[in-house]
Structure formats: structure tokens, C-alpha cells
Amino acid sequence: MTPPHPDRPARETSASGIPTFRRGDDDGGRRNGFDLAGLGRIVEGVQSDPAMAELRFRVATRWTGQTRSESMVESCELGGQRISRRFKIASDEPTDLLGGDSAPxxxxxxxxxxxxxxxxxxxxxxxxxxxxxxxxxxxxxxxxxxxxxxxxxxxxxxxxxxxxxxxxxxxxxxxxxxxxxxxxxxxxxxxxxxxxxxxxxxxxxxxx
Structure with missing residues (x-):
């Protein structure tokens, strides 16, 4: 999560209706690889439309046996609009805690x-x-x-x-x-x- 930053032009909206924030160019818009121009556009969008401030996350976890589970990330919501993402996060316990030690x-x-x-x-x-x-x-x-x-x-x-x-x-x-x-x-x-x-x-x- 990034802290607020006041500045720069507004957000765009993709064809699907999901707000998008273009990356800044590498010469003027970045520091430490971080997209400052893009952050400014996010802040501008939130300031102009407070509904855009709501960011919602969801993780679904399923037990897979013994002490192991797998959590799925399939989307998040920004300003009420779904943004597709797909990641799997595994969790397990160390063998001394009766687990299989297959994951953190x-x-x-x-x-x-x-x-x-x-x-x-x-x-x-x-x-x-x-x-x-x-x-x-x-x-x-x-x-x-x-x-x-x-x-x-x-x-x-x-x-x-x-x-x-x-x-x-x-x-x-x-x-x-x-x-x-x-x-x-x-x-x-x-x-x-x-x-x-x-x-x-x-x-x-x-x-x-």
C-alpha cells in the first residue's frame, strides 16, 4: 500500500470500466523504480472522486491436508470495480509443530x-x-x-x-x-x- 501524494493528472478508465493509472516514463516519473507520476494520478483520481478511495481485498483459503492450506487471490476492488489478479499462497507448519514444513x-x-x-x-x-x-x-x-x-x-x-x-x-x-x-x-x-x-x-x- 502506498501513502498519499498530492499532484499530477487524473486517472483513465479502461474499456471494461475499470479505472487505470498509466505508468510514468522512466526518466522523469520514477525514483527507486517507483512510479511517482502514477502515484500522483491515483491521488488526483481519489481527490476528484472520493468513491475511488475504497480498496477492497479478498483471499479464499482451503485446507489441503495435515497443517497445509492454500490461499487464492483472484481479484481486488478499486472504487467498486473488480481488478483480476491470480496468485496462490501456500502455508504449512514446521515438522516440530506437526506440519510438513512445505511452506512458511x-x-x-x-x-x-x-x-x-x-x-x-x-x-x-x-x-x-x-x-x-x-x-x-x-x-x-x-x-x-x-x-x-x-x-x-x-x-x-x-x-x-x-x-x-x-x-x-x-x-x-x-x-x-x-x-x-x-x-x-x-x-x-x-x-x-x-x-x-x-x-x-x-x-x-x-x-x-
Whole structure:
């Protein structure tokens, strides 16, 4: 997810009615490979039509045996319009947790999603300031207490109580610029926001 950026011309609409945002040309519109001109057009489109601000994601997960599951991404929605995409994400547990160790486990995927989301924000914010990055790494870790998951002690939560992360960033920016970017990422990254505050989980059970 990318943070807001005020500027540049408006969006176009494809023949199917799905809003499209043209990529900027490589000379003037990019920094660190990031399409600044395209980001500006997205912001312009959202400012001119607030309905375009709604971005919706959906993932369908199916158990495939033992502790393995496969999740399918088939589309997302931007401003109410469906955008086709197709990806498969596998998950499994390590053998010491009774799995087949064929893929990252759900906790590792959760942390990966946090790191990746923050990385996009660091790149976008640095690029907007004209900073060329030479390095960006994010290491995140957290500990769970299995007594909570196994319901051996109801006073122990099954999830993380905290996550610890280290960001290593380098480039031609000043230390003050990088500190300001870091603070801005903490305010603008969707996944950081999701994991750092309570959200409403609306579930429904269907027995078939």
C-alpha cells in the first residue's frame, strides 16, 4: 500500500470500466523504480472522486491436508470495480509443530505481510523526497506462548503481545530525512495500523 501524494493528472478508465493509472516514463516519473507520476494520478483520481478511495481485498483459503492450506487471490476492488489478479499462497507448519514444513507458516506470512507493506511505504516516501535508496531491510520477530493456543492457561493470550522490528535503510538522504520517513511510515502503513490497534472481526460459520 502506498501513502498519499498530492499532484499530477487524473486517472483513465479502461474499456471494461475499470479505472487505470498509466505508468510514468522512466526518466522523469520514477525514483527507486517507483512510479511517482502514477502515484500522483491515483491521488488526483481519489481527490476528484472520493468513491475511488475504497480498496477492497479478498483471499479464499482451503485446507489441503495435515497443517497445509492454500490461499487464492483472484481479484481486488478499486472504487467498486473488480481488478483480476491470480496468485496462490501456500502455508504449512514446521515438522516440530506437526506440519510438513512445505511452506512458511501463518505467523511467518503475517510478519512478511507487515514487512512488505512497510517496505512499500519507505520506498514511496523516500522516492517522493528524491532520495535514492541503496539499502532497505526490515527484520521483525515476535514470540507466542503455546499455553494460550493450546488453552492450557486461559489467562494467556494465543497471539503476540508485541512485535519487535529493526529497519535498516541507506541512501543519499540525511539522517533527519530518514527519521522523518520512519515516523511517517508508522502513521501511513495499513498493515502496521492493522496490527497496532484493535479491529472488528466479523465472522460467520457455515456448516455443510
Amino acid at each position: 507458516n501463518p505467523q511467518e506470512l503475517l510478519i512478511s505481510a507487515l514487512n512488505a507493506c512497510m517496505a512499500v511505504s519507505y520506498v514511496a516516501l523516500a522516492s517522493r523526497q528524491g532520495i535514492a535508496l541503496s539499502l532497505l531491510e526490515i527484520d521483525t520477530s515476535g514470540s507466542l506462548d503455546l499455553r494460550g493456543y493450546l488453552r492450557l492457561d486461559r489467562a494467556i493470550p494465543p497471539g503476540y503481545r508485541q512485535l519487535d522490528f529493526t529497519v535498516r535503510i541507506g541512501g543519499d538522504g540525511t539522517p533527519d530525512q530518514f527519521r522523518a520517513i520512519h515516523e511517517d511510515v508508522m502513521r501511513s502503513s495499513p498493515n502496521f495500523s492493522i496490527l497496532s490497534q484493535p479491529i472488528c472481526m466479523n465472522g460467520r460459520l457455515e456448516i455443510v
